[in-house]
Amino acid sequence: MKHRVTLKDIARHTGVHVSTVSRALDPAKSTTISDGMRKQITDAASALGYRPNRLAAGLRTNRSMTVGVMIPDITNALFPPIVRGIESVLEPLGYASILVNTDSEPEREARLVEVLRDRGVDGIIHAAALRQDPTIARAAEAGMPVVTLNRRIEGAEIPFVINDEDAGIRLAVAHLHGLGHRRIAHVAGPQNLSTGQLRAEAFRRAIRALDLPADPRLISEAQRFDEDEGARAAEHLLDTAPPFTAMVCANDRLALGALSVLRARGVPCPAEVSVTGFNNMPFLDRIEPALTTISIRQAEAGAIAARRLIALIGGEAPGGMLETVLPVELVVRGSTGPCPTLESPRDL
Amino acid sequence: MKHRVTLKDIARHTGVHVSTVSRALDPAKSTTISDGMRKQITDAASALGYRPNRLAAGLRTNRSMTVGVMIPDITNALFPPIVRGIESVLEPLGYASILVNTDSEPEREARLVEVLRDRGVDGIIHAAALRQDPTIARAAEAGMPVVTLNRRIEGAEIPFVINDEDAGIRLAVAHLHGLGHRRIAHVAGPQNLSTGQLRAEAFRRAIRALDLPADPRLISEAQRFDEDEGARAAEHLLDTAPPFTAMVCANDRLALGALSVLRARGVPCPAEVSVTGFNNMPFLDRIEPALTTISIRQAEAGAIAARRLIALIGGEAPGGMLETVLPVELVVRGSTGPCPTLESPRDL
DNA sequence: GTGAAAGCGCTAACAT
DNA sequence: ATGTTAGCGCTTTCAC
Numbered sequence: 001m002k003h004r005v006t007l008k009d010i011a012r013h014t015g016v017h018v019s020t021v022s023r024a025l026d027p028a029k030s031t032t033i034s035d036g037m038r039k040q041i042t043d044a045a046s047a048l049g050y051r052p053n054r055l056a057a058g059l060r061t062n063r064s065m066t067v068g069v070m071i072p073d074i075t076n077a078l079f080p081p082i083v084r085g086i087e088s089v090l091e092p093l094g095y096a097s098i099l100v101n102t103d104s105e106p107e108r109e110a111r112l113v114e115v116l117r118d119r120g121v122d123g124i125i126h127a128a129a130l131r132q133d134p135t136i137a138r139a140a141e142a143g144m145p146v147v148t149l150n151r152r153i154e155g156a157e158i159p160f161v162i163n164d165e166d167a168g169i170r171l172a173v174a175h176l177h178g179l180g181h182r183r184i185a186h187v188a189g190p191q192n193l194s195t196g197q198l199r200a201e202a203f204r205r206a207i208r209a210l211d212l213p214a215d216p217r218l219i220s221e222a223q224r225f226d227e228d229e230g231a232r233a234a235e236h237l238l239d240t241a242p243p244f245t246a247m248v249c250a251n252d253r254l255a256l257g258a259l260s261v262l263r264a265r266g267v268p269c270p271a272e273v274s275v276t277g278f279n280n281m282p283f284l285d286r287i288e289p290a291l292t293t294i295s296i297r298q299a300e301a302g303a304i305a306a307r308r309l310i311a312l313i314g315g316e317a318p319g320g321m322l323e324t325v326l327p328v329e330l331v332v333r334g335s336t337g338p339c340p341t342l343e344s345p346r347d348l
Numbered sequence: 349m350k351h352r353v354t355l356k357d358i359a360r361h362t363g364v365h366v367s368t369v370s371r372a373l374d375p376a377k378s379t380t381i382s383d384g385m386r387k388q389i390t391d392a393a394s395a396l397g398y399r400p401n402r403l404a405a406g407l408r409t410n411r412s413m414t415v416g417v418m419i420p421d422i423t424n425a426l427f428p429p430i431v432r433g434i435e436s437v438l439e440p441l442g443y444a445s446i447l448v449n450t451d452s453e454p455e456r457e458a459r460l461v462e463v464l465r466d467r468g469v470d471g472i473i474h475a476a477a478l479r480q481d482p483t484i485a486r487a488a489e490a491g492m493p494v495v496t497l498n499r500r501i502e503g504a505e506i507p508f509v510i511n512d513e514d515a516g517i518r519l520a521v522a523h524l525h526g527l528g529h530r531r532i533a534h535v536a537g538p539q540n541l542s543t544g545q546l547r548a549e550a551f552r553r554a555i556r557a558l559d560l561p562a563d564p565r566l567i568s569e570a571q572r573f574d575e576d577e578g579a580r581a582a583e584h585l586l587d588t589a590p591p592f593t594a595m596v597c598a599n600d601r602l603a604l605g606a607l608s609v610l611r612a613r614g615v616p617c618p619a620e621v622s623v624t625g626f627n628n629m630p631f632l633d634r635i636e637p638a639l640t641t642i643s644i645r646q647a648e649a650g651a652i653a654a655r656r657l658i659a660l661i662g663g664e665a666p667g668g669m670l671e672t673v674l675p676v677e678l679v680v681r682g683s684t685g686p687c688p689t690l691e692s693p694r695d696l
Numbered sequence: 697g698t699g700a701a702a703g704c705g706c707t708a709a710c711a712t
Numbered sequence: 713a714t715g716t717t718a719g720c721g722c723t724t725t726c727a728c
Contacts, residue, residue, distance in 0.1 A: 006721055017699050022723060029723095034697060055407045055468045056721035059704050064403060066446075066467070074428045077630070084423050087449060096467055098414075099447045101435060119414070119444055120403045256634065281631075282425070286604065288636035354705055365715050370707060377707095382713060404705035407720050 005048045013044045021045075025052070058120055067309060068116035069097045070136075071127040072104045077281045078298065079127060082149060085302025086125055093310060095122070102129075104193070110135040117144065123309045125149065125302075129193045145312035147305045151194040157318040159308045161301045161326065165195060168294035168328040169202035170209075172248050172276040175292070175330055177210050180339030181246040181274060185218040187233045187258055189225050189250035196225070199250045199278065217241045222254055230257025238265065245273055245339050252277035252284055255291055259335065270337030280331055289334035297326045353396045361392045369393075373400070406468055415657060416464035417445045418484075420452045420477040425629045426646065427475060430497065433650025434473055441658060443470070450477075452541070458483040465492065471657045473497065473650075477541045493660035495653045499542040505666040507656045509649045509674065513543060516642035516676040517550035518557075520596050520624040523640070523678055525558050528687030529594040529622060533566040535581045535606055537573050537598035544573070547598045547626065565589045570602055578605020586613065593621055593687050600625035600632055603639055607683065618685030628679055637682035645674045 007025075011018040016037070023029045024041040033041075044050075058064035069086055071079045083099065090097055098116060102109040113135050116124060123145035126136050137156045140146040148160040176184055186203040189196025200219065207214050220236045222229035230253060237247065238261065249255035255277035262269045269275055269289055277284065280295035304324055312318060355373075359366040364385070371377040372389040381389075392398075406412035417434055419427045431447065438445055446464060450457040461483050464472060471493035474484050485504045488494040496508040524532055534551040537544025548567065555562050568584045570577035578601060585595065586609065597603035603625030610617045617623055617637055625632065628643035652672055660666060 004721095007723095008721075018721090019700080019723075020698055022721095023698085026723085032697065037697080051462060051466050053407075053468065053721050054466045055403050055412060056704090057723075059401075059403045059407050059706090060721080060723045062704075073432070074422065075432050077425065077428075080422045080425075080428055083447070084421070084449060087447075091448070096446045096448075096463065098444045099431070099435075100439070100444075101432060114399060115444065118399050118402045120401065256631075283604075283629075283631045283635065286635040287631065288634075352705095356705075366705090367707075367716080368714055370705095371714085374707085380713065385713080401705050404720090405707075407722090408705080408707045410720075 004053070005050045006053065007050075009048055010041060010044050010050055013048065014040055016041065025050075062120070063122055064120040065094055066096050066098060066119065066121045067306075067313075068113075068119075068121040068124040069099045069127075070102055070109065070112060070116075070124060071099070072129040073101050074099065075101075078279055081298035082127055082302035085299035085304075086306045087302075088299070089303050089306040089310070095310075104129045106130065106133060106135070109133060113139050122313045123147070125305050125309055126151075128153075129195075131192055131194050131197060145309055147309045147312065149301055149305050152323070157322065159305075159312070159318055159322050159324070161305045161308070161324040163296040163301065164325050164328050165198040166202040166205070168278055168296070168330075169199050169248065170206045171328070171330040172278070172292075172294060173203065173206035173210065173212075175332065176246045176248070176274060176276070176336060177212070179246075179274065179336060182212055182339070183218070183242065183244040184212060184246045184248060185220070185237050185241055185244040187230055187237070187247055187249040187254045188219055188221045189254065190223055191221060193225070196222075196250055203248060213242075215242060218244060222250070222257075225251050226253050227257040227260065230254030231261045232257070234258035234261040238267075246336070247273060247275050249275060249277050252279045252281045252291060252293055255293070255335070256284075256287075259287075259289075259291070270335055272340055274336040274339075276336060285333060292333045292336040293331050295329045295331050297328075301326055352401070353398045354401065355398075357396060358389060358392050358398055361396065362388055364389070373398075410468070411470055412468040413442055414444050414446060414467065414469050415654075415661075416461075416467075416469040416472040417447045417475075418450055418457065418460060418464075418472060419447070419475040421449050422447065423449075426627055429646035430475055430650035433647035433652075434654045435650075436647070437651050437654040437658070443658075452477045454478065454481060454483070457481060461487050470661045471495070473653050473657055474499075476501075477543075479540055479542050479545060493657055495657045495660065497649055497653050500671070505670065507653075507660070507666050507670050507672070509653045509656070509672040511644040511649065512673050512676050513546040514550040514553070516626060516644070516678075517547050517596065518554045519676070519678040520626070520640075520642060521551065521554035521558065521560075523680065524594045524596070524622060524624070524684060524687075525560070527594075527622065527684060530560055530687070531566070531590065531592040532560060532594045532596060533568070533585050533589055533592040535578055535585070535595055535597040535602045536567055536569045537602065538571055539569060541573070544570075544598055551596060561590075563590060566592060570598070570605075573599050574601050575605040575608065578602030579609045580605070582606035582609040586615075594684070595621060595623050597623060597625050600627045600629045600639060600641055603641070603683075604632075604635075607635075607637075607639070618683055620688055622684040622687075624684060633681060640681045640684040641679050643677045643679050645676075649674055 007018045007021045024033045024038045100112045127149040128151035188200040220233040222233045277293035284291040355366045355369045372381045372386045448460045475497040476499035536548040568581040570581045625641035632639040
């Protein structure tokens with residue numbers, strides 16, 4: 001590996017002091033340098049193929065131009081668009097992202113926050129899943145710029161970007177209500193995850209608002225956001241809940257599990273039971289039946305979070321507008337249909 | 349933001365020199381320190397909450413403990429498992445990954461390689477898509493440890509990890525052949541991408557090996573690996589190619605496009621035309637018909653690439669075993685079925 | 697407008 | 713076994 005060209009090399013080639021070179025190459029300071037000198041230096045720099053050493057600059061300025069991006073699991077189809085959204089604003093500004101997967105494990109998350117701090121990240125974007133994660137709040141209190149996605153940290157001055165979970169669930173419930181459904185069940189997500197909890201709450205509110213039966217047995221809670229748990233929760237509903245004609249699932253993967261169960265039991269969807277998901281994951285328009293779901297703006301959420309973080313890093317006070325709520329949309333597909341008429345007489 | 353505790357702080361608190369502290373905290377060097385001293389120092393370190401500044405250490409040692417991970421697009425379902433596979437070996441070793449998306453654009457890729465070098469990454473894992481990318485080869489020649497995924501760089505001593513594309517296509521063709529299909533078409537991927545080209549070549553070889561009709565009109569090339577191009581290429585085949593009863597698609601997204609076209613034209617799959625994909629993307633077991641495809645070991649590929657890179661960084665010569673070929677598997681699902689008997693008489 | 701010098705936090709000779 | 717010294721590449725005061 002050949003010697004990397006440094007400011008010193010440029011200084012030697014131009015017969016000038018390294019500090020002069022440094023200034024000439026810094027757009028913000030280059031005004032204090034004579035035009036001739038500056039041209040001479042920039043020419044030499046590009047001739048020699050100079051590239052600044054960001055580690056050295058970071059050490060000196062305490063600004064690494066790096067941000068940490070913490071997500072539960074990049075393998076979860078929800079997060080890649082968020083990551084790209086983040087990168088789309090950070091990269092043009094000269095920031096690099098260190099990506100870490102927390103697996104939603106508190107200890108792992110705590111360790112990774114430390115790892116990021118050791119590397120001198122200028123800020124952290126935290127696509128939270130856990131409802132309780134003291135680590136990131138502490139980091140923020142210690143002065144680390146932090147923005148969270150999907151989650152508000154209570155009592156902390158941390159800007160956050162969330163989807164309108166409430167509106168999403170309300171749209172799904174209203175859609176089913178419009179189709180004539182009255183007894184609507186909910187396959188809830190894990191209640192220790194923010195989205196799971198928010199959506200379950202939203203479901204209860206939506207049911208109440210429409211004066212529909214709010215039997216707690218119509219809500220079954222999954223332990224994880226995956227197909228197996230969706231199936232388990234759906235079976236539990238079918239076995240123990242009073243009759244229902246629709247299932248609002250807290251996310252698409254739970255809905256997939258619910259659909260499997262319906263198929264396995266020979267319950268036609270949507271003829272007998274309608275199903276909705278949440279997130280609008282890729283390819284769910286291709287399954288049979290195509291899943292009615294709520295689409296969210298992941299990339300935009302990532303981009304906004306990144307912009308907020310840049311502002312924080314730039315010294316802007318977090319106060320004022322902490323919250324950004326992104327709109328969601330109902331995507332109607334084949335898994336929802338009219339409430340079966342045979343059942344109607346039994347309506348309350 | 350409070351002052352971060354440094355070696356100097358520990359030195360002050362324990363009344364020894366910073367270099368002693370540095371040694372005591374370095375597992376490799378701590379043997380040269382008396383037990384009492386070491387305990388005193390490590391105690392002080394944890395009491396004060398010391399965390400090493402990796403930027404400073406990296407500047408000094410020229411080892412940032414950071415690697416660059418270049419992928420075309422994290423949004424492509426193929427890559428998240430690879431990224432996790434990489435992280436699963438790198439993170440426990442203390443390495444962090446800077447993730448960048450190249451979008452398969454040569455200029456962008458070239459710039460990002462520079463960005464990574466500026467940040468002093470110790471090595472680069474390059475999940476290549478482009479067949480021609482001189483940039484990464486140059487970086488490797490300049491001494492940067494590099495491992496590529498999915499692609500061999502000709503003439504360079506760069507270890508690479510690939511899937512057995514040839515075997516995958518051969519399995520698909522053999523499977524169809526076993527079902528009685530004789531006239532098999534290929535929806536090829538972009539020929540400027542390594543997988544597109546390798547799979548098309550493999551297809552030709554497989555067809556030849558089985559003495560099947562090798563009409564060039566039975567191969568239609570997509571410009572991108574996406575559903576639209578898969579649809580376009582499939583339509584082209586249906587419109588211009590001699591009759592065929594099966595389509596081997598170069599990846600799953602092309603296959604999805606092909607399936608759409610078949611449905612739109614009222615051609616039943618697999619009754620009249622069977623379809624195969626490649627990659628075994630998530631959820632394709634849920635579509636109608638479920639896609640027969642080739643599963644590949646993404647996470648393992650990432651993990652192996654990471655291990656190879658660590659070895660390179662550790663000074664191991666790249667020579668010897670440059671190549672790692674990972675086995676693939678045929679996953680038979682509903683999109684492939686027996687060759688329609690009505691067509692059989694027209695076999696050659 | 698440019699040079700000199702100091703120092704970010706750490707490691708690695710070289711001393712003792 | 714510990715201290716001294718120097719310096720990684722850069723930025724930033726402070727002189728002139």
